Structure formats: C-alpha cells, structure tokens
Amino acid sequence: MTLLTKTRKINTFRKYNTTKKVLKTFSNIKNFKKFYKNISKIEKDTIQFYKLNGYIDINKYLYNNNKLNELFINEWKFSNTIEKLYSNNTKNLFNFKNINFEKLPKYIELYVNDKIIKNINILDKLFINKDMPKLNGNEVLFRGTSGDTYTTPKSKIGDTLIFNSFTSSSTNIDVSKDFMGNKINKNKVICCLYVLNGLKDIPYIYIPWFSIQKKQMKAKISSSIADEFEYLLPRNLKFKIKKIETILDDTISYITSTTFEQLNKIIKKTKNKNNNNNIFKKINNKIKIYHLDFVEHLPVETVDPYVYKSSLKLQINTNHNN
Helix, strand or coil: CCHHHHHHHHHHHHHHHHHHHHHCCHHHHHHHHHHHCCCCHHHHHHHHHHHHHHHHHHHHHHHCCCCCCEEEECHHHHHHHHHHHCCCCCCCCCCCCCCCHHHHHHHHHHHHHHHHHHHHHHHHHHHCCCCCCECCCCCCEEEECCCCCCCCCCCCCCCEEEECCCEEEECCHHHHHCCCCEECCCCCEEEEEEEEECCCCCECEEECCCCCHHHCCCCCHHHHCCCCCEEEECCCEEEEEEEEEEEECCCCCCCCCCCHHHHHHHHHHCCCCCCHHHHHHHHCCEEEEEEEEEEEECCCCCCCCCCCCCCCEEEECCCCCC
16 A cells, blocks of 8 residues: 555545544534524525625624724625615616715615624524524534634633634534634744634534535535534634644645645655654644633624724725626
8 A cells, every 4th residue: 555545545534533523413403404494584695695705794894893994895796785875777887987986985884784784783683592502512613713813822821712703613623724824933833723612502503515505414425524514603702721732734734735746755755654744744834723611602782883984995896797
C-alpha cells in the first residue's frame, strides 16, 4: 500500500468517524424538522435567506453593535428595494445614469431595514417560540471564524466573552476548520476554532444544505458528508474560556493552499513516511482552539430601524449584466 493510498484511507475513516458523531444528534434533527413544518412561510424564507448569504450582512451589523460601516450595492441585490422606492416607474429601475441620488439615503434605509433589521427581529422572535426545540447540553459544537473573532492573543483561561451575533456552529469539526483563515502571529497560527460546551436548553435552528435538506437522513453519505450540519444559535450567548490550546491541523482542508503535485513531492521527501504528522507539518498551519463553557443567555432587545448616516461607505457595482 502506497503512502498516498494509506493517507486517503485515514482521511476516509476520519470522515466516517465524523459522520458517526453527527448521527448522535439525529434526534435533534428530527425534532427541528417537526417544528419547522409548523412555522410561517416568512420564517422559513428568513432561514433560507440567512443560509444563502444573508448571514454576512446580518452578523456584521450585530457584531459592530448595530452599526453599518459599509455596504455593497449591485442591481441583483437591490432590485426589489428599488421597486418599493420607485413604485410608479418599474422600467429600468436600476440605472445608475438616471438614478436620483438625492433619494439614495431613503433607498439604503429601505434595503437595510428589509434585508437586515427585519430578518434579525424575525430570527429573534423565532428563537423564543415556546415550541422551539432545545439542545440537551451534551452536544459539542464547533465554530470556526476568520474575521469577527471574540478573542485576542491576550485572551486567557477564565475570561468571559459574549457572542452578540447569531452563532453558526457545526457538529463536524472539519467543516468548522474550513471557516478559519486569519494568521494571528509570525508562527502561522490560525485563529480561531471555538469548541462550545454545555449549551443546555438553548434553542437551535438546524440548517442543512439546500440540495439535501428535504431528504437529510435518506441522502447518501457521500452527499451528506459535504454538508455543514449547521446549528444556528441565538445571539447574546455568554461563554467562559475553559481551555486554550494550539494544535497542528491534521486535515487537508479546502483552504489549504496545496496542489496535488506539491503534496506528492512532500510525501516523497518526508522522512519517517509512516508518521502522517510529518506530512501535515509541511502542509498545514497550527490552529488556535478555545474551549468554551456556556454561562448564560443574555436578554435580547428588538433592533431599532436603521437610519442612514453619511459616514456609510458605499461600494457600487455598475457592471452587472442581465
């Protein structure tokens, strides 16, 4: 058996082992599916919007303490909002050569309130639904992040932190690793991977990929294994740092900048070829891991409507093709 074949078998087993861990939360998936059937279309649309790309603007807004510092505009993203603003003229609604820029502040307010504020408040209301399924506290959830981190290199054991945005997490650690990407020091340590423990009685929204969401547990494992197995948690969760460690990443992830050709060269040159860690040291960086214990769910207030501010940085794309 070649080393490459052996490595593939190890990675295959790792994926299978991850699948077994995911299946331990099968009852959570079933419970949420029952709940999902009875919620409104608006709530279902909000969940889909969040999963597709709405999570970017929603969580950035919350992470920045309900402030909007920048906004990207293009025709596809804003066409429905423009129709609301220019209801008497629905032809060529998004033509930057003709648009009335005096109405731009109102136009931006409409978009932010319709796509960000409204959906935040819908999710908040959904999380306090009395029939919402809740975690039992024995689940271990992982969250990888590359930008909006709640820790710094100075964070220490015993510190508390509050996730003031909605928290996307997964039962699959390899999925969470793929969301990391920031180097926090010269030693190429990637930040951060959060391990969330003790989330007893916390409500959750289970969001599978669109392609298998209707047949989650009947889909082939080869299809399901690529799913994110996402558990969306409410905002304002408070945690305490129980443990901090730095480990070598033992997977070949999507964000690893290694080609097959480079990998083969590394395998051929690596001493002690029976030790996979020697291969991963040549490929991967170290990972900063924060083990967090849940403390409490802090009160959540309704988010007020957005009011345009001239300090907002706009990025306008005028090259959209229909």
